[in-house]
Amino acid sequence: xxxxxxxxxVLIAALMPxxxxxxxxxxxxxxxxxxxxxxxxxxxxxxxxxxRVSVRLTRLATKHGEELVSKAFRKVGPRAGRLVEQxxxxxxxxxxxxxxxxxxxxxxxxxxxxxxxxARYGDEAATAIIKHGTVGEQLVGRFAKEGAEALAKVTPQNxxxxxxxxxxxxxRPEMMQVVSRYGDRACDFLWRxxxxxxxxxxxxxxxxxxxxxxxxxxKLTAVVADATVKPLAVGVANNTNWTLIGTxxxxxxxxxxxxxxxxxxxxxxxxxxxxx
Numbered sequence: 001x002x003x004x005x006x007x008x009x010v011l012i013a014a015l016m017p018x019x020x021x022x023x024x025x026x027x028x029x030x031x032x033x034x035x036x037x038x039x040x041x042x043x044x045x046x047x048x049x050x051x052r053v054s055v056r057l058t059r060l061a062t063k064h065g066e067e068l069v070s071k072a073f074r075k076v077g078p079r080a081g082r083l084v085e086q087x088x089x090x091x092x093x094x095x096x097x098x099x100x101x102x103x104x105x106x107x108x109x110x111x112x113x114x115x116x117x118x119a120r121y122g123d124e125a126a127t128a129i130i131k132h133g134t135v136g137e138q139l140v141g142r143f144a145k146e147g148a149e150a151l152a153k154v155t156p157q158n159x160x161x162x163x164x165x166x167x168x169x170x171x172r173p174e175m176m177q178v179v180s181r182y183g184d185r186a187c188d189f190l191w192r193x194x195x196x197x198x199x200x201x202x203x204x205x206x207x208x209x210x211x212x213x214x215x216x217x218x219k220l221t222a223v224v225a226d227a228t229v230k231p232l233a234v235g236v237a238n239n240t241n242w243t244l245i246g247t248x249x250x251x252x253x254x255x256x257x258x259x260x261x262x263x264x265x266x267x268x269x270x271x272x273x274x275x276x
Contacts, residue, residue: 094115
C-alpha cells in the first residue's frame, strides 16, 4: 500500500509539466494544490487516478476560480471535484461551501433543497444548516433571513427548541430577530416563557426592549398581569349603569334620613311621649 501511495505522488509530479490536453496548462497554484492533495489524500488519488484528478481540478478552476477550487481540493481531496460536478448548476455554491467548511459541508451539498436555500439566503443559511441539519433547513425555509441569522447564534439544543416552538405555534419572526441579536440567552428566555409571551402586550414589550427582560430587571409576569387587569377594570367601568346606582344611593340616603328623623320625633312636633 505504501509503495502504491508513493507511486501516486511520483505520477502526480510527473504530470505537472504538462497534463492532458483536456486539462489545459496548469498554473503554479494548481500544481501546488495538486501536489498537496497527492500527499494528503494519496490513497484517494491513487484509486481515482492522478491524471483524472488533475484534469478535473483544472477544468473546475477554469469555471469557478483557482482559489476556491484549490481550497476545496486541499480540504476535501479528490471528492471535491466529484461533489461539485454532481451539484450541477449549483456547483458554484458547492465549491464555495467546500472551500469554507470542508467535510462539514458534504451532507448539505448532497441535498438540492439545502443548496437552493443557501443560494437564496447566503452563507449564514449554510452555517445554520451545517450546524443544525434538517432542523436548520426547515427553520430557514420558514423564517428566511431571520431564521438563518438566529440559528447561526445558538447551540444545536436551542435550535431544536426553536423548532419545537415553531411547531407549537409559539415562534414568530420578531422573536427570531431577538434571537439573532442575543443568541442563546434569548432562546432560553423564549423557551421558559412561551406561555406568557402568547399575550400580545407581553410579546410587544419583550421584542421592543428585550434587554431588561433578559437581564431580569423587568418581569414578564408584571406585564402580563397589567395587561389582564387593566382591560378588566375598564370593561367593568364601561358596563356599569351609573344612573341606576345614583338613583339607588339617593333612595338609600333618603330612607336613612327619614329613619333618623323619626327616631328623634322630628315628625311629631319635636316631643317624645312621656312614660308614666
